[in-house]
Amino acid sequence: MFPDKKSLKIALRAEAERLGFVAFGVAKADADYSAALSQWLESGAAGEMDWMAARADQRASPRALWPGARSIIALGMSYAPATDPLALASSRARGRISVYAQGKDYHDIVKKALKALARWLVAETGAEVKVFVDTAPVMEKPLASAAGLGWQGKHSNMVSSDHGSWLFLGSIFTTLELEPDAPHGDQCGSCTACQTACPTNAFPKPYTLDARRCISYLTIEHKGPIPNEFRRAIGNRIYGCDDCLAACPWNKFAQSAAANLAFAPRAELVAPALADLLALDDRTFREVFSGSPIKRIGRDRMVRNAAIAAGNSEDKALTKQLQALLKDASPIVAEAAQWALEALLKGDHQPNTAASVPIASPS
Structure with missing residues (x-):
């Protein structure tokens, strides 16, 4: 043909x-x-x-x-995305889910x-x-x-x-021998916006990621307690992190109209209330996240993440729910709840400024 x-x-x-x-x-x-x-x-x-x-x-x-x-x-x-992925960075009562x-x-x-x-x-x-x-x-x-x-x-x-x-x-x-296209050259230039934006310094050098320090890894892949040194930097991120992606100046050419409609955000996942997430049991978790990639991490990791976010929230209205989680059947949930309660009582929160990092231009 x-x-x-x-x-x-x-x-x-x-x-x-x-x-x-x-x-x-x-x-x-x-x-x-x-x-x-x-x-x-x-x-x-x-x-x-x-x-x-x-x-x-x-x-x-x-x-x-x-x-x-x-x-x-x-x-x-x-x-x-049609909206700024970092818009919820300062929201205390809401969790951030990667775009x-x-x-x-x-x-x-x-x-x-x-x-x-x-x-x-x-x-x-x-x-x-x-x-x-x-x-x-x-x-x-x-x-x-x-x-x-x-x-x-x-x-x-x-x-x-x-x-x-x-x-x-x-x-x-x-198995076809198709005509190959030319590789795309690197156009990052001297820009370091993505490196600067990372809240946990997960890049030991440009082009190299240390997943052990990456918030996406810590909130999704990591199964145990999240290391204390990263908990404050996590802020209200409960699933993944968009900071290094959102900081890229090449995004100014991206058109949300080009996005597949199947990826349009579900209303309940745009800015979920931490109070609702802390109350999740297995059945409700599966219902809420049905058809979402989030479902694969399971209820325990999600509630663990929500507890860390609650500890960073300065919202003492979450204290009662965190106390209820101290006896949770999951050790990682109970431990995160304990940390969150102590964090709320101490009140020594450090501002997370990653969202306000200036965006550089490609050069």
Whole structure:
């Protein structure tokens, strides 16, 4: 049907756009990221994310994961927010949920579109394909950079000159030999806005993240008590952190109109009351966060996070609920409640100024 690879790629891009992808590119499947990955893992910066090391051999190279792969189709779906992600930074009674988790679970939305695009490609060419989004051992950000979607910024996340830092990534591995796109050059310049914005100094150097200090890691991946040294800096963040992403000056080009409507924030997840979160039991937690990526952390971690936020709130009206949690069946909840009560009584709160960090311009 297609006379050459160029016409196939044009049609493939058009179908990807029809399915909701705003970024498209192709990279060769012969990349090898083993050296950088090994160095990062050996430094201990992955924290408790043992799954990063468990399949490191496959993660390091697309062909190690699937020897038949010849091309990687890298795709991005926008979730650019319509409002300032840092607007709730000073809200004492409300919790902050990362923008990406305020709508429907991106795993489901992106994978559905990837599968539809993969079916189209198989029908048109007969090629073999495999689709991946986030949960597989795939180095999605370096592959997206190699495919020209953008570049990995100093916060280690993807940055797009068109969509800023607000892209969900997915990929299709295929046996087809597609024409690769040129890699996107780094355009961070001398800007350090994302580094400066980080409340916990999670970047030991530009382009390198120490997950053990990252609020997203601490509130989502970390299963035990959150280390005391980070609790004040967490402020009212109860799931993830957008500070380094929101600080990126390239976001001025991102258009919320380009965002997939499935990622529109649910009203109850935009600014949840800490009082409501502290009262969650397992059943209510599952009901409230059904269809959300938040559901995977479970009730205990969410209430632990809410208790930390309550301790930072200066709102003594939360004391009664925190006292009730002192006897919670979950040790991490009970411990966080104890800390929060002591924090409220001491009243020695330090202001969290991360949201007021000036935004630099790309240079």
